[in-house]
Amino acid sequence: MSRTIIVGGGPSGMSAAVEIARAGGDAIIIDSNPRLGGQYWRHAPVAKFSHDGERFFALQEEINRHPGIEVRAGTQVWRASYQEGVATVWLNDGTSLTSETLLVATGAYDRSLPFPGWDLPGSMTAGGAQAILKASGALLGRAVFVAGTGPFLLPVAASLVEAGVKVLGVLEANRVNGWVNHLGAIDLRKMKDAARYFKILSAAKVPIRMGYAIIEARGDGRIEEVVIAKVDRNFTVKPGTVEVHKCDAIATGWGFTPDLTIAHSLGVSTDVHPIDRSVVVHVDAFQESSQHGIFAAGESTGVGGVDLALTEGRVAGIAIAVQRGLISTVEAKNRSVGLASERTKIRKFADALLSVYKIREGWRSWLNPETILCRCEEVTFKQVRNVVHDLGASDVRTAKLLSRCGMGMCQGRVCGRMVADVIGAEIGTPATDDELRGIHNRPIANPISLQTLADQGQ
Amino acid sequence: MKIYLNGVEVEATENESVGTFLLKRRQQVLRKTRFNDQPRGMFCGIGVCFDCIVTIDDIANQRACITQLRSGMRIEVTS
Structure with missing residues (x-):
């Protein structure tokens, strides 16, 4: 039996690898980034900008210690297939791998909304602004607006402030009073995080404006100013609220889109999420998809954040260990204590976030x-x-x-x-x-050279 | 280490992507679009959007944001 293939070395892929290793199994983690950690951790060489580093280093240390876990970083899967119980992935380094067990841990990326000028240089996604900062301390601009919707805007703005960027405003298009209907779902740990970000932003006197959006960016060859406005509950601009501000960059984010490219190629059943209508992998209680031996964890099963990804990764890793005969179901139960209830609880919070920070139809009027x-x-x-x-x-x-x-x-x-x-x-x-x-049907997931295609393609 | 930016020798450090290296040099514009000749720079920063594509070592359409700098690399940008 060949080792388990884990596509994606973020929180869910790493935690699954650790569970497989603890059970005495083998796995190979493929990641397109040069380092483990995914978009959330990015294993920041610039340690200052890496939050939540302890959990990352603990997982990485355990992965490094296990000889059964290989990490192939800086490598992309350009094609994946599933036939007669065997998954195959083709890599852009010219090699391919097959296995009876594979974990889709491909994460998510920023969901974007268009507006006039969103294609100008200086306009980045919120995740992109955070990624370049965490990866190398690069700044998208000197005086910027952070806008869109969702709790992710706060850590992005806070890390920009800490890096010395003048954040001219955080514009949240939704209203927080949407939380009134979801009080039971609130995760106190996350509230503590939010309080920390608010503290950083208020110390820097960053205006946080609820019900505001960037509706246009302007400039000659790059962003020089933005048009912002108050929007109603449907995201339609309220007349008489338009303001123009000078700035040299903007970071906008509208939640996240699960990356389903590889999952789709493997032919797994998918669901359309009832709240945000994003396409997600359908999984059972063990994180196994409709295809035997293909598991999924983290954002690919629905956007839920790092804690959910870590929990789902552990569940998947333990289930893979059982399927491969490494541990008994009794042993699996011992290793899974509390995971299922934890998963339910975080999922409830994640769904509440999706409801409160939903994209409303009025954006098309921009x-x-x-x-x-x-x-x-x-x-x-x-x-x-x-x-x-x-x-x-x-x-x-x-x-x-x-x-x-x-x-x-x-x-x-x-x-x-x-x-x-x-x-x-x-x-x-x-x-x-x-x-x-x-939308997620991309038979060739990543660009490859004609040489690679000639060597590997059929 | 040395790299070549539009043919000019430039000092660069390791552990940096082509995209962040250029941004630190205030090179926000990386290319012009093929239909409307409009300037583009890094957008998603994580290899998803293909907006930051540049020519590296004579190979076109390389994503600056996910390509690591290497000694002697030749990068062509249009601005």
Whole structure:
């Protein structure tokens, strides 16, 4: 039996690897980053910007200590398949791996919304701004706005402040009184984190404005100013609230999109999340997918944050150990004490977050006809409207094919969901679950050279 | 270590991506788009969006944000 393949070396992949190793098993972790840690930890060489470092170093130390765990960092999976109970992944270093057990731990990336000027240099995702800071101390700008929705905006703004960036404002498009309906789900540990971020931001006199959004960015070749406005509960601009501010960069984030590319290639069943309609891997209580031997943990099963990823990773690692005959089900129960209830509790909190920080439909009113929707193929809002109203496209796929939205180098990772929502609104029928699933169909997950294709492809 | 930026020898440090290295040099613009000739820089910062693509060692369309600097690397940006 070959060792378990773990695709993704973030919190869930690392915690699963540790459980497999503790059970005496072997695993190989593949990660596209040069280091373990995923987007959350990034194993920051600039230690100052790494929060929550203890848990990371403990996991990394245990992974390093086990000879059964190999880490192949800086390597991308460009193709994955599942046939007759065996998973195969092809790597961009020219090799391939097969195994009867594989963990999808591919994480998530920022969900983005378009607005006029979002393609200007100086405009980054909130996660991107955080990533370059954590990875090497690079700053997206000197005077910036952080905007969008969700609790992630706070740590991003706080770490920028700590790095010496002038944060001109944190704009949260939603209103926190949405929490009134979810008080039972509040996670006190997370509240402590939030309090720490608020303290850093208030010490730096950073205005935190609820119900505000960046509706436009302007500048000659790069961002020089932004237009911000108060928005209503549906994200529509309130008349008379528009302000223009000078700045040299912006970081915007609208929650996260699970990366389902590899999961989709493995043919696992997926669900459309009832709250944010993101596509997630359907898993059972042991984190196993509809395909025997294919497990999933962390954001790929629904955005839930680091604590949920660590818990799901442990559950998956223990279940893989059982499936491979390394430990008995009785031993697995001993190792799993408290994990299931912990998972339920954090999931409840994560779902409350998704409800409070939901993307409301009024964002489409920020678009003007020339606003770029698909950054890769430079497709504008007007062009998308035209394929629906002039060319008669009546479903998401046809509208995408005719407009080329989502058909560029990123393969719709950035615009896919948002374009599906725009097309759905123009057609008058929201994108169906299967149309949303189709966004994640990327048979070639990452660019490869023709040489690699010739050597490995079939 | 030395690298070459648009043919000019530049001092660089290890453990840095091409993207963050260029940003620290205040190089916000990395390329012009192929249809509208519009400037683009790093957007997602984690290899998802392909906005920061540059030519590295004569190979086009390399993501600056996830490519680690190596000694002697030749990077071409358009700004």
